[in-house]
Amino acid sequence: MTQTTTETMLRAQSTARGRRTRARMTGSDIALRVWGILVMLFLFAPIIVIVIYSFNTGRLLVSWGGFGFDAFLTIVEKPQIQNAVRVSIITAFIAAIIATVLGTLAGIAMSRYPGKWVWWFLALLLLVSVTPEIVDAVALLPWFVFLGQDAGIAMFNDGIVRLSVGSSLFATAVVSYIVRARLVGQDANLEEASGDLYATPFTTFRRVTLPLAMPAVLAGFLLAFTLSLDNTIIAAFVQVSGTTPWPVYVLSALRSGLRPEIAAVSTIMLLLTLVALAVVALVLRRAGDSATQIARTMTGG
Template sequence: MTQTVTETMLRAQQAPGAPRERKLKRTWSDIAFNVWGVLVMLFLFAPIIVIVIYSFNTGRLLVSWDGFGFDAFATILVKPAIQSAVVVSLQTALFAAVIATALGTLAGIAMARHPGKWTWWFLGLLLMVSVTPEIVDAVALLPWFVWLGQDMGIGMFNNGLVRLSVGSSLFATAVVSYIVRARLIGQDANLEEASSDLYAKPFTTFRKVTLALAMPAVLAGFLLAFTLSLDNTIVAAFVQVSGSTPWPVYVLSAVRSGLRPEIAAVSTIMLLLTLVALALVALVLKRAGDSATEIARTMTGG
């Protein structure tokens, strides 16, 4: 009897004249919020879109559009000053990412696996590093490097690449610490305890269990540290030495004589490099089994 009633109801629902579920009508507030969201996105991304478009400008100056072409990208290959600035920026970003990943990974693991009152003090210090204006960092780093390099006789701190790498790694280290801590804080420590119960040495447990659990966040932190270190204009302008001018400082000095399309071309290439790095971060975390919400939380250190 129950089966007969169920079949009758299904046929009634499938009949041509059967009433369909009403779609929820969109109110004026929903439409207004959608339009506002689109306008905000356009406001945020319009400058980036403009610089990408003008990177294909064949004119002599960036603000003077003469036509569409790839002359600006070809100019990069024949200007040693641009090539040197880009290479210095990439080297700085790579070295800074290595420093930030090494320090940030250890800090994140310590905060996640050995919590206590010290954790909140340490998080406060990391937050201070994150929110301190770059001009303050730059003014503090310059005499510090001079003291280490000249007064203390540590020659490596007279090297411009070392100065740039250390200066760029400050903020990136805090970011990596947040990401690794956020990753491990949601992971159960039973595997590490089981490894210890099976008489594994502490370093073996750290290498094969703890670091393996944190590896997606470590790789994500490395890529984010790399992208963050590409653009550190204020600190770089203070701590650089002759012969190690990074790309942001080169652009800053080029403003005085007028921006040229090759500036936009290199900026477009670096934008693509940043987007690729962020896509790799999301891919690494997705391969690790994270959901979209977890990926966003890990990348923001939440």
Template structure:
């Protein structure tokens, strides 16, 4: 009798091919980031040539006022925009979750429109509008560069926070708030003692996500920024004309680490609140 060898399951081969392909795709996506991190330790004048290993490029964050100011503008704008988006987005998310009706779907449609509108469209629309408010109407606050950047960065972030807060509260029992009302707690106390603590993990997650989104906002920033308030992405964009220097890669590496820490804090906050991995992904996606 001839030996009959068992055929290798096609599923196992397919899984292996899929795994190799996934690794190749991730390598293709993340290798440029790894390259720029390595280039941040270059002691040369430009990134195109490796002259040696050095920590000197990271010192530019402290030693060069132009770079330091650009980073501080980005950090300041990100924090204010995230706080602004967290407040408005939280109120909108709670309203959509606790006051359902036809208006919610119209409002979600408006938020979706804000989310999918190309940044270049927002930027082109914001610039003349802010100029009109600041110069024609005499509202001088809209001539301030930080105010302009905060307004521009908050548009998308408010929608994100609204999605996240609504997604969290929809899955929670509203009878807790009803019980508070049955115990004669006024609406404000119910909001502060019951509703807000229930939504707080999503609020913090939305705040941190808004902060990270603000850090890399380039298109809107390039249009609405004024002299003296140039954020870091716009500074990098303008530096391309003279060639990328190692200090730009070094500061970009620091900003990348800051973004990763913020995202890790988002996951940690949601995990501490008792959310599963699936719920964390759903909440961060605003689903």
């Protein structure tokens, strides 16, 4: 009886606080809320328009011809679109693997072996992150040509290899941030205890360090995959004939006019990205992270 009365009182107090909060809303509070809604519309309106126009039955994307699924059916009928999507997914997957391996090792090293070198290394990673993609693209093209032709390394003449390596640059920095952010807040006592129990460094890494970092590793992999799907500028420079990724295909389609199937594939890729981000949040939530910790890990903060 006492517990029920206490719960009723708490509920009443919460309701009263909510009413007082609503009553105290000033004009500036309302203005800020309206401004926030306008900002959200400004950010997401173009995406909403693309999703709507992916169901356009007209011949051109900008000419609405009615609602239908013709654009999605066209994807099945056009091998060029299928090949571009296939190349993008394959290269994004390979780039995500490269970025995850390198970024995980870098993140663990920065979190477990602190020192002045960490800040220099972080500065280099930041430089990779903020360098314009056009600079990376111009630098990568002659380097790939040198490795593939002058140095005789045939693999660098392959379009998939070029695209994968080029897409993994920025993604590696992102994974490094995420893994470091995850492990910095973790106590190293378990790893020290593993060493005290005569475990080898590799065993400690495999059974203690890697499981601790695994949520961030999986999150980094999925984020690297989604980032690599949208690597347009580097892909346009380093691609070779027969391995045109989806972003470059869209750029080339601008010359003849965008068709609704472009929006249809873009919608599918948007859904793929949202699913990947949802899986990232789910993995981190299963690991016991709060919403604040999930945002901190995903941004490398």
